């Protein structure tokens with residue numbers, strides 16, 4: 001039996017890959033405008049990085065990591081997300097010694113052993129940014145506005161930007177207490193996962209999707225009710241800056257992210273049209289993470305968006321460009337001598353940056369012309385024994401059918417001019 005790709009992974013083939021390239025190029029230009037620089041970290045890291053960074057009690061660390069022992073008997077994990085890795089690089093590569101804040105972005109594959117379904121993969125791709133070394137509310141607003149403006153640039157609509165503050169370790173402790181007090185009498189009505197969360201991480205009960213848990217938590221104290229003064233002032237400032245910058249958001253006091261490192265601002269962007277996996281972006285502030293993994297106390301904030309989900313939204317909203325890359329011209333060389341001469345001509349044209357191709361299967365003139373048309377080429381160059389004897393090249397316009405002859409010696413210049421004029 002033929003070997004198949006692993007469940008939850010995809011082959012990105014020509015025809016689709018152009019959409020990825022378009023999205024990646026748009027992302028890169030928005031990042032340039034906002035002054036973010038790219039970082040690339042390893043595909044795998046020491047398992048401990050994610051255990052300490054993402055948190056022992058999270059679904060990611062408990063159930064979803066691709067962890068293996070390498071041949072030196074070290075525990076390694078394929079990266080399930082990149083925030084912890086970027087913080088590790090910030091410490092290890094001493095980025096804290098550079099002018100602050102450090103503004104980084106990344107695009108690349110992540111790995112989580114999840115139940116594959118529409119919009120949820122085991123190898124998926126994220127675009128994310130991380131800003132390290134700045135604790136001001138304006139940074140939170142910049143990061144959220146980058147997401148907003150990227151989506152606007154892409155032409156997406158119907159987005160819901162949910163914002164919340166999950167507080168700091170001080171106010172979170174009192175929230176946790178109040179929440180447990182509120183829930184204790186109805187603990188038995190919670191789903192199994194939430195009963196387990198009750199002691200470990202009761203905040204997560206607030207964003208459980210299970211209807212009975214949602215019912216139990218109606219009227220429960222939210223993080224916003226219990227924010228300390230510092231967290232509350234920070235949050236109000238973020239909202240004021242966002243509002244003035246034209247970002248349309250909704251404060252969602254139930255928004256609790258699934259990773260343990262968040263402090264203060266947390267946010268998510270949803271597009272309902274793409275189905276159950278509607279979160280296309282999630283992020284927030286993590287002011288304790290760098291310290292947690294052994295670095296100097298450094299505030300941080302960032303987000304990551306699922307490239308597959310953004311592409312799905314662009315697809316549903318018909319916002320993907322349709323262009324398929326085309327060859328400008330196809331060379332039709334008939335006979336061995338013409339092939340050798342023609343190949344030299346192609347090489348000269350390609351080195352001038354002109355996309356040109358030739359038949360590689362030894363087909364007849366008729367079939368080569370057909371294939372040139374199918375590939376959407378504008379021109380065909382015809383070179384046979386007879387043309388070689390006369391030292392000319394036939395240039396046929398495949399749209400009008402018109403033909404002209406040019407001396408072989410002038411062919412590169414002549415074709416280059418046509419290419420610049422767009423024929």
Ligand code: HAM
Nearest residue numbers: 081083120121124279280281282283284302303304306
């Ligand atoms: P996350 O919420 O786990 O956050 O993931 C961010 C986004 O990645 C999700 O909103 C979703 O679009 C996409 N995503 C996650 N899992 C999958 C999957 N299995 N298949 C397809 N797409 C998926 C983080 O990863 C944090 N590191 C974000 C962050 C950066 N926070 C601060 N800085």
